[in-house]
Structures are given as C-alpha cells and as structure tokens.
Amino acid sequence: xxxxxxxxxxxxxxGVARTDLKQQAKAAYELEQYPxxxxxxxxxxxxxxxxxxxxxxxxxxxxxxxxxxxxxAGFSRATSDSILGFLDRAVKLDPKLGDAFYFIGSEHxxxxxxxxxxxxxxxxxxxxxxxRTKGGYPDWMLEYCRNLLRVCERxxxxxxxxxxxxxxxxxxxxxxxxxxxxxxxxxPLLDRPWAVLLYKDGIPGALRSAPMSWSxxxxxxxxxxxxxxxxVRIPVPISALTGMGITAPDTVFEWQVEPDLSNGERPMLxxxxxxxxxxxxxxxxxxxLYFALxxxxxxxxxxxxxxxxxxxxxxxxxRTAQYGLALNTEVIRNVLLDPDSYRNLPSVRQHDMPRxxxxxxxxxxxxxxxxxxxxxxxxxxxxxxxxxxxxxxLPESILPLQPELRAAVERLRSR
Numbered sequence: 001x002x003x004x005x006x007x008x009x010x011x012x013x014x015g016v017a018r019t020d021l022k023q024q025a026k027a028a029y030e031l032e033q034y035p036x037x038x039x040x041x042x043x044x045x046x047x048x049x050x051x052x053x054x055x056x057x058x059x060x061x062x063x064x065x066x067x068x069x070x071x072x073a074g075f076s077r078a079t080s081d082s083i084l085g086f087l088d089r090a091v092k093l094d095p096k097l098g099d100a101f102y103f104i105g106s107e108h109x110x111x112x113x114x115x116x117x118x119x120x121x122x123x124x125x126x127x128x129x130x131x132r133t134k135g136g137y138p139d140w141m142l143e144y145c146r147n148l149l150r151v152c153e154r155x156x157x158x159x160x161x162x163x164x165x166x167x168x169x170x171x172x173x174x175x176x177x178x179x180x181x182x183x184x185x186x187x188p189l190l191d192r193p194w195a196v197l198l199y200k201d202g203i204p205g206a207l208r209s210a211p212m213s214w215s216x217x218x219x220x221x222x223x224x225x226x227x228x229x230x231x232v233r234i235p236v237p238i239s240a241l242t243g244m245g246i247t248a249p250d251t252v253f254e255w256q257v258e259p260d261l262s263n264g265e266r267p268m269l270x271x272x273x274x275x276x277x278x279x280x281x282x283x284x285x286x287x288x289l290y291f292a293l294x295x296x297x298x299x300x301x302x303x304x305x306x307x308x309x310x311x312x313x314x315x316x317x318x319r320t321a322q323y324g325l326a327l328n329t330e331v332i333r334n335v336l337l338d339p340d341s342y343r344n345l346p347s348v349r350q351h352d353m354p355r356x357x358x359x360x361x362x363x364x365x366x367x368x369x370x371x372x373x374x375x376x377x378x379x380x381x382x383x384x385x386x387x388x389x390x391x392x393x394l395p396e397s398i399l400p401l402q403p404e405l406r407a408a409v410e411r412l413r414s415r
Contacts, residue, residue, distance in 0.1 A: 034065040052094030059086030060103050083107050102353040105136025109167035121206045128171045138351040139344035145169045149179045150335045151309040153288040159187045161293045164356040183208045187294050191271035193220050211282035227259045227269035236317040240285035253317045256301040289315045310336050310366030332370045375415050
C-alpha cells in the first residue's frame with residue numbers, strides 16, 4: 001500500500017511538471033521569446049508523446065519562429081516538413097484540435113509563395129490541395145471567402161487580411177478557378193519585394209496583376225519612408241462619377257495620410273501603406289477597389305470614402321454619406337440574405353478553428369447594418385424582416401450571438 005501511495009504521488013508530480021512545461025511555453029510565446037517557447041514545447045512532447053496540445057504548440061511556435069521572427073538559420077523545406085509533421089501528429093492524436101488545422105493550412109499557404117514567385121502554379125496548387133485534404137481549409141472557411149468574392153464587382157482589386165482570407169481566396173482562384181477577374185492582394189505582405197513584384201507582374205492565367213507605378217528597382221528598394229502628415233490628392237474623372245450616377249464636374253479625392261511608423265523621433269510611412277497608396281493612385285478609378293477586414297491603419301484618412309458591402313468596404317472617389325452611398329444595400333441583400341450563402345455554415349460545428357472562426361460574425365454585422373439602415377429611413381417592417389431572416393439563416397445553435405450584437409438587435413427591435 002505504501003508503494004502504491006508513493007507511486008500515485010509521483011505520477012501526480014509528473015503530471016504537474018508536464019502541465020508546467022506547456023504553461024511555461026505559452027508564457028514564453030506571449031513574450032515573443034520563440035526559441036525558448038520552442039524549447040519548452042519540445043520538452044513537453046518528450047515528457048508526454050501522446051499530448052496532442054504539446055505537439056500543436058511545437059508546430060505553432062516553430063511556424064512563428066520561421067516566419068514572424070528573426071530568420072531561422074538553416075531554414076529549408078525540411079524545416080517546413082517538420083512543422084507539418086508536428087501539426088499532423090497533433091490532429092491525429094486529437095481531431096478536435098481545430099487551431100492545429102488552422103496552422104496546417106497556414107504552413108501550406110506559406111509554401112505556395114516560392115513556387116508562385118518562379119511561376120510554378122502547379123506546385124502552388126499542390127500545396128493548397130494538400131491543405132484542403134488535411135482539413136486546413138474547411139468548408140465554412142472557403143464558403144466565407146467565396147461570399148467575400150461575391151460582394152466584389154467584376155474586375156475588382158481586393159485587399160485581403162490574414163492567412164484565412166489570403167489562403168482561402170487563393171485556393172478558390174487557383175484550384176477551383178473562381179473569380180479570376182479579381183486581384184486579391186495580401187495586405188500584410190505588401191512590404192515584401194517578392195510579393196509586390198508577384199502582383200505587379202501577375203501570372204497569366206493564374207494571378208491577375210495589380211496596377212502599380214513603381215519600377216522593379218523601386219520595389220526592390222522598399223523601406224520605411226520619411227513622412228509627416230500630408231494629403232495625397234488623386235484626380236477623379238467625370239467617367240468615374242457618372243458610373244455611380246453622380247453628375248458632378250471633375251473633382252479630387254483627398255487622402256490625409258498620417259505616419260504609421262517612427263524611427264526614433266522621426267515619423268515614417270510604412271512600406272505597406274506606401275504600396276497601398278501607389279496602387280490606389282495607379283488604378284486611377286478604373287477598377288473597383290475593396291478592403292476586407294484590413295486593420296484601421298489601412299484605411300486611416302479615407303473612412304468617409306468607404307462604402308460598406310457587408311463583408312468588405314469599397315473605396316469610392318466621393319464622400320459616401322454626402323451622396324447616400326455609405327451602404328450598398330443591393331449587394332448585402334443579394335449575398336447575405338441568400339440562403340445559398342450559408343449551405344456550409346453548419347460544418348463549423350464539426351470543424352471549428354477558434355483562432356479565425358470569429359470572422360463569421362461579419363455575416364451578422366452586415367445584416368445588422370442593413371437592418372439599421374432600414375430603421376433609420378423609417379422602414380421598420382423591412383428592418384424586422386432582415387432581423388427575422390438573420391435568425392433563420394444564422395441560427396444561434398450554429399453561430400452564437402455575441403452580447404454586443406444581441407444588444408444591437410434588441411435596440412433595433414424596440415425602435
């Protein structure tokens with residue numbers, strides 16, 4: 001009996017030690033001490049090789065160490081293979097570990113960059129197909145990205161944000177051949193010369209190019225630029241206005257651009273913001289331009305020119321409120337009130353990726369915007385109809401209603 005009690009105590013201590021290793025790894029990661037987080041996560045997998053979360057943490061932290069921190073010496077495809085091996089092992093041990101699937105999709109997404117740069121579209125497609133097969137791009141995620149493309153007019157330029165949007169849209173375009181007319185620009189990568197050159201040149205039959213005035217030499221020399229608050233002025237031709245039903249003379253689009261970086265006390269403009277400005281200028285209002293869930297810095301200074309389209313915001317050459325264009329009700333109705341837009345939504349219950357599935361809340365945001373518009377214009381019945389349809393299309397049993405959105409719905413109901 002004495003031996004059994006001691007054994008149980010020893011096992012309890014061992015279990016605490018294993019838990020502590022994971023907690024220490026998480027704490028190191030939060031401090032962005034990736035080498036230390038990796039070391040601790042690796043120790044956790046050795047302490048308990050059947051701990052799915054430990055393998056997930058190891059794969060996740062190595063992914064960040066390779067792509068989000070100081071470049072890893074000796075990095076190669078074999079390093080990426082190791083990351084996928086750790087994540088594959090995690091989901092084999094625990095198929096419900098949703099965020100491990102997310103990082104599987106992200107790792108394969110990163111592996112599309114190099115083949116695309118050298119024009120090997122088939123290799124890029126192979127990586128995307130592998131991610132899809134492994135569960136990295138679940139049905140609900142691709143459906144969201146498909147709906148995101150649906151809110152865009154033909155020949156659009158779409159700035160996308162984050163691995164989910166970048167990889168989901170890339171999968172739809174390269175593997176399924178959907179919406180090849182749209183240029184989907186990965187906003188977070190627009191400070192990297194290889195990415196800017198890739199989209200400046202495009203790949204015939206695969207990636208449509210984006211308008212840019214910068215020469216190859218200017219792209220290769222990208223860096224933070226000296227900048228103080230200044231206004232970028234872009235002429236607006238009559239043709240761009242008449243296309244929106246606006247009769248007005250030639251005007252000028254004014255974009256007050258604030259510095260978004262600093263070098264000591266000197267204000268600077270990031271290479272990303274500089275690239276976005278150049279694309280808007282070079283486009284000269286010839287193609288529709290949209291932002292999807294980009295950070296506030298991406299649209300700072302142009303908020304009054306943005307039109308909400310539900311899942312994305314379109315940049316217009318006029319202040320939208322002045323012309324009653326702040327909301328594209330037709331697009332929101334056509335996409336977000338269409339039952340076919342949600343055929344795969346229930347799959348989030350079986351294959352959730354908590355790290356990114358919160359994006360599905362944008363469906364409700366768009367519909368609540370539409371309902372609020374109807375309420376503000378005295379169409380209470382239309383407002384209630386939208387809210388009723390939202391309840392049916394987005395049931396709480398599948399997509400819980402967040403408290404702030406519930407409060408918004410209650411306010412609209414009581415008007």
